Amino acid sequence: MSDVVVYAFLGSPFVRSVEMTLVEKGVAYCVEPLAPGSQHSDEHLRRHPFARVPVIDHDGYRLYESQAILRYLDAVFPEPGLQPSAPQAIGRMNQIIGINDWYFFPKVAAVIVFNRIVGPVLLGSPPDEAAIAAAMPMARSCVTELDRLLGDQTFFVGDRLSLADLVMAPQLDFFDATAEGRKLLAGTRLAGWLARMNERPSMQQTQRPERLRAAA
Numbered sequence: 001m002s003d004v005v006v007y008a009f010l011g012s013p014f015v016r017s018v019e020m021t022l023v024e025k026g027v028a029y030c031v032e033p034l035a036p037g038s039q040h041s042d043e044h045l046r047r048h049p050f051a052r053v054p055v056i057d058h059d060g061y062r063l064y065e066s067q068a069i070l071r072y073l074d075a076v077f078p079e080p081g082l083q084p085s086a087p088q089a090i091g092r093m094n095q096i097i098g099i100n101d102w103y104f105f106p107k108v109a110a111v112i113v114f115n116r117i118v119g120p121v122l123l124g125s126p127p128d129e130a131a132i133a134a135a136m137p138m139a140r141s142c143v144t145e146l147d148r149l150l151g152d153q154t155f156f157v158g159d160r161l162s163l164a165d166l167v168m169a170p171q172l173d174f175f176d177a178t179a180e181g182r183k184l185l186a187g188t189r190l191a192g193w194l195a196r197m198n199e200r201p202s203m204q205q206t207q208r209p210e211r212l213r214a215a216a
């Protein structure tokens with residue numbers, strides 16, 4: 001079997017979830033970094049018609065959309081399993097992944113992390129303070145609800161790592177690098193969970209590039 005190839009923007013939290021899954025499973029992989037803007041090239045649009053990352057190639061099979069990729073990897077490399085078997089736990093895991101995909105990433109991270117870190121560092125654009133302020137109510141809702149769902153558990157779904165943790169950790173770690181994220185997460189159970197996640201080799205081996213790591 002050939003290594004898994006991951007097409008990536010360095011620093012992308014979705015790419016990091018894929019890489020973390022591979023590290024947790026001890027699977028060899030290589031990253032093909034895309035140059036900024038090249039997601040719109042014909043070559044990349046053939047991989048991903050919606051011009052995003054991640055995309056993976058594995059043994060002649062190509063897949064995009066990180067949820068699909070994570071579930072595929074969990075099926076092809078079953079150990080350790082990253083999805084629970086109890087129906088309620090499966091429901092909870094999928095709910096948390098849905099919260100990220102529908103609320104946290106598009107309405108919070110894509111606004112606050114983008115305007116505080118990605119735009120200023122990579123594009124030289126100043127933060128849009130009005131957009132950040134407008135995203136704050138949703139940021140508060142996401143943090144409150146994720147904290148409630150985590151409760152006193154070690155991981156989002158009980159005492160075993162699942163795809164919910166691997167989706168949320170890169171997202172909340174990037175958010176925690178902004179002043180707004182740090183303030184909202186301070187003192188929550190989510191902050192303790194993030195600290196535990198940050199101790200894992202899968203987080204440590206998939207750090208954002210240095211310039212995207214500095215706090216804003």
Ligand SMILES: N[C@@H](CCC(=O)N[C@@H](CS)C(=O)NCC(=O)O)C(=O)O
Binds near residue numbers: 012013051054066067
């Ligand atoms: N639903 C997609 C979202 C992926 C996504 O938004 N990736 C961002 C990087 S974090 C991207 O490729 N952005 C490029 C762009 O918007 O032009 C997934 O889960 O894979």
